[in-house]
Amino acid sequence: MASSLDDEMAGTTSSEVSNTTLENEMYLKRKSNDVGWEYGALMNLSNLDKVKCKLCGKVLSGGIYRLKQHIAHVKRNVAPCNMSSYEDKNKCKKNLKNH
Numbered sequence: 001m002a003s004s005l006d007d008e009m010a011g012t013t014s015s016e017v018s019n020t021t022l023e024n025e026m027y028l029k030r031k032s033n034d035v036g037w038e039y040g041a042l043m044n045l046s047n048l049d050k051v052k053c054k055l056c057g058k059v060l061s062g063g064i065y066r067l068k069q070h071i072a073h074v075k076r077n078v079a080p081c082n083m084s085s086y087e088d089k090n091k092c093k094k095n096l097k098n099h
Contacts, residue, residue: 036064055083068092
């Protein structure tokens with residue numbers, strides 16, 4: 001499999017390799033149906049509060065709740081995500097209000 005991946009990557013730029021790697025990456029998440037997992041992934045299993053935004057790549061401490069604040073542009077605890085769409089913001093805001 002490594003040789004076919006190497007063959008596939010031959011002649012590509014580093015940004016193309018990064019994008020391909022990111023697209024093929026398996027995201028880690030907790031066993032949860034929370035809407036926040038559409039937008040983030042666990043950084044590692046030994047620290048369940050470190051979450052990475054799938055939209056902008058920012059790594060956040062504070063778990064999925066903090067990530068939803070990031071996506072929804074709730075500015076009290078975290079910087080807003082510049083890549084979240086209007087729909088993304090509203091989806092996370094609605095979910096935050098329900099919890």
